Amino acid sequence: MDSQLNMIPVLLLHGFVYGMLIFLVASGLTLVLGMMDIINFAHASIYMIGAFLCYQVTQWTSNFWLALLVAPVVCAFLGILLERGLLRKIHGSGQLNELLVTFGIAMVITEVVSWIYGSSPLPVAAPVQLAGSCQLWSGTKYPLYRLFILVLSGVVLAFMFYLLRKTRLGISIRACVEDGTMANALGTNVSFVLMAVMGIGAWLAGIAGVIVAPYLSVYSGMYNDMIMDCFAVIAVGGLGSLGGALIAALLVGQIQSFGVAFMPSISIAIVYLFMVIVFTAKPTGLFGKKE
């Protein structure tokens, strides 16, 4: 029992790291949902593409930092392409139709990726500067790379909140999430804001994909794992609510982390159980507005 008690801070950290990763992906998803009312299944595909790009770049140049710089930018372009080429075209054809199209696109992307790279996991080495672990306090070591994930995602999160709260673009984004038609009438370029949101969301997903690569390795099934957790996050956090998504992501991260450690037999179902409990208690998610 004593060793388990010692584990608790480490588990908290694990959960925190994973929660931040989910949030990086889910934040783009929830913003697009708030603006266009589209559940973009292909968003987690961009995360997967980010991870595979990281693998590819480290294969070619064996430089992780280059991958961290390049891959998210490529992802951002893919996101913009997706928005311009597809989401914009199908927008307004009904929520079910839009959702099904993005679902089909995600299916195609997953298949293409496993066609190119096969379906067995590919390892990506953590950069040398971040290999090994550091002493947190007496007797407890923690992998340096995970601390790096935590710091980086914290920085990205701070940047996001700065962007949303303090900049012109952020105000426009928030206005469009609140009421797109009204924002448009008041002179906001909604079409540009939408593109920017997709670009930023895909960039974040790309970052998540790159930093997850040395942590969990790269495989085509990572799409499914992530999309389920993202669904849990946006459903629990309330559709289109960024603050709600952050709290929900951290909650889901902790649940995953502690579930695997203390209840391994039900750990694969524990997030679903959490979702069902939240839904029965509050049908619009923990932070969702009443419709």
Place this chain on the structure above:
Amino acid sequence: MKQNLKYASILLVVLLAILLPLVMSKFQIYLVTQVIIYSILGVSYYLLLGHTGLLSFGHAAFFGVGAYAAALSLLHIAGPDTPILLAILVGALAGMLCGLLFGLIVLRLTKIYLAFATLALSQMIWAVAWKWRDLTGGDDGLTGWAARTVSMPLIGQFALTNVTFSYYFVFFFAVLSIALSWHFTKTPLGNTLAGIKVNSHRMGFLGVNVNKAKLMVFTFSGLIAGLSGALFILMKKMVSPHFLDMSTSFDVLIISVIGGYASFMGPIIGAFIYVYLVEYLSSFTERWQLLVGAFFVLLLLFYPKGVAGIIGNALRKVSFVSGKGKR
């Protein structure tokens, strides 16, 4: 006149289906049996999505629970002597209970929340099948009824491996359940559900108990889907957690969309196309899922009403040209 034509064409299809096994190879019969089972499953999904407008991502649960219940009763109720009809009945009832349970839990949810909640519930059931090794055999699944013979009252004895027999057996239940589902959509309750699809608030104002009606359609859809699951294990001779998997739920969704999810005939047409498409594509490429996915996306982009919609348009054009149809 039009009504007569409709009944005549249905009769023709049924007659064709009865006669077909006489000229088809065993493998073809096997494929058509699969088409029929997916049709039943697709129709049960139509009741939720196409007819009532309830989007579920967890339909595999009803199917899989029916399959597991039938398998378990085949193995445990009376050992090798368990009557096959009893197993199918148990499967259908288990699917029905599952539908009732899902309905009770997700009743207050709408739209995408409903989809997420049904997905979460079905994944929980999948996890149970995966982890409860003593009962479900875990990822190995259950098997052991392949060598059974079935005695049908009045007709005689048949081996389960007899493809022609299982075709007719499945076909009988398909006609029964699809006709029942068709009738269900035409009852007052069915009309109420169609109203709920259009505007559930207004149906509530009219004095309809919306939640009760939704519960009924979940239960009925579970019954039909459970039946299709039970029939499927007779054909496949095994059951595994894959039956309950998310991908099975999405297969049902794909079948409905290909055929046209908003029409009753849609999932039946979709099942036919899906089974043959998968069979044909997987025979010459390993990447058949890519092609199915691409087909799915293109169909949605250009013909969101699916193949049933295309056929409907064509029929309307023909009747318009010949001057008999009403626009």
